[in-house]
Each structure stands twice: as structure tokens, then as C-alpha cells.
Amino acid sequence: MSEESSKVKLPEFINGDGYQLTSLDKVIGLARSKSLWPLPFATSCCGIEFMATMASTYDFARFGSERPSFSPRQADMLMVMGTIAKKMGPVLRQVYEQMAEPRWVIAVGACACSGGVFDTYSVLQGIDKVIPVDVYVPGCPPRPEQIIDGVMKLQELVKNEPMRRRNTPEYKALLASYGITVN
Ligand code: SF4
Numbered sequence: 001m002s003e004e005s006s007k008v009k010l011p012e013f014i015n016g017d018g019y020q021l022t023s024l025d026k027v028i029g030l031a032r033s034k035s036l037w038p039l040p041f042a043t044s045c046c047g048i049e050f051m052a053t054m055a056s057t058y059d060f061a062r063f064g065s066e067r068p069s070f071s072p073r074q075a076d077m078l079m080v081m082g083t084i085a086k087k088m089g090p091v092l093r094q095v096y097e098q099m100a101e102p103r104w105v106i107a108v109g110a111c112a113c114s115g116g117v118f119d120t121y122s123v124l125q126g127i128d129k130v131i132p133v134d135v136y137v138p139g140c141p142p143r144p145e146q147i148i149d150g151v152m153k154l155q156e157l158v159k160n161e162p163m164r165r166r167n168t169p170e171y172k173a174l175l176a177s178y179g180i181t182v183n
Helices: 024-033 045-054 086-098 109-114 144-159 169-177
Strands: 014-016 019-021 038-042 077-081 104-108 135-137
Touching: 024 144, 038 045, 038 086, 045 077, 045 104, 045 109, 045 144, 077 086, 077 109, 104 109, 104 144, 109 135, 135 144
Parallel strands: 038 077, 077 104, 104 135
Antiparallel strands: 014 019
16 A cells, blocks of 8 residues: 555645634544444355455554454444355344444445355345445455455445434435334
């Protein structure tokens, strides 16, 4: 990574004598985007790619995500990696429901995105059948660079998300379409 691309782009400020102004949305968005705690929901081979992404060569820690959470209550970013059987669907949804808002989801690999090569009676044809997805990472399996690219795309979404988005009727309607109630 070049030195230029590794720099964090700061929000726009209005500068004056002895003060600097910006919006709370932008500051909170920046902080959230650089501290996404992942919950790895790995069921098969794509999970191995995630392990490589966490290891020293790719060093996921550079993105503020070095702390995997195996408790949904302390995670922001659900990363679903692997084949999800239909029987697993309710479990995945329960994990999602236990995450606190704001929460984001990445579908990693063809299986999580669409069922992949497993067009069978027992495999969920994409996790977006049971939970909303923010970013899809294609590939069978995707390389660690692709997983990192997906996380960086999510960081852009997080950075630009208005703080009140989770209270909007549109967001509540999205969750309701999945049968998920908002607390
Ligand atoms: S997308 Fe390919 S590599 Fe990933 S879990 Fe499915 S079969 Fe395995």
C-alpha cells in the first residue's frame, strides 16, 4: 500500500481563527468506518481465506478490524463466509438480530452471495434471503485482496451513512420485509 493511499482522508472542515467546524455525522462516520469489529460467520472454505486475510501478510488490523468478535453483541460487521444450509438460515438471522445497531453485513464468496455452485434443495441461495446485505464479495473463493476490497467498500458506506438512517421509515421497512422487528 502506498504511503498516500494509507492516509486517512479527513472530513471537510470550515477553518477560521482558532476554530474548525465540521458535522457530527462526518466525524462519527469516520470513527465508525475505521473501527469495524468483525464477526466471522464461517462455515466452509471461504473461512480459510478470511484466516489468511487476518494473518500477517494481509494484516486486517490495518483497517481497524483486528478484533474479531464471537459475540454478536460486540460486533459491527457480520462477515458471512461459506455455504449456508437452509437449516442454518434461522441461526444466521438470530446472530444478526443479536447485533446492536448500527450493524453491517458482508456476504463473502459465491456461496454466501448466491448459493454458489450448490444449486440444491438444502442450500440457501444467498444470505440475502434471510438478512439484508450491504456488500457482496464475489469469487469461489475470493482472494484476501477481494475480501479487503469488500471491507473498504463497506468503510465508504459506513463513513457516508447519516446517523439517523437507522431511524428512518425506509430502514424499518427494509427490516420488516425480512420479518425482523426493530427494538
Ligand atoms: S464460494 Fe467456493 S470457496 Fe467459498 S465456501 Fe463456497 S465453495 Fe467454498
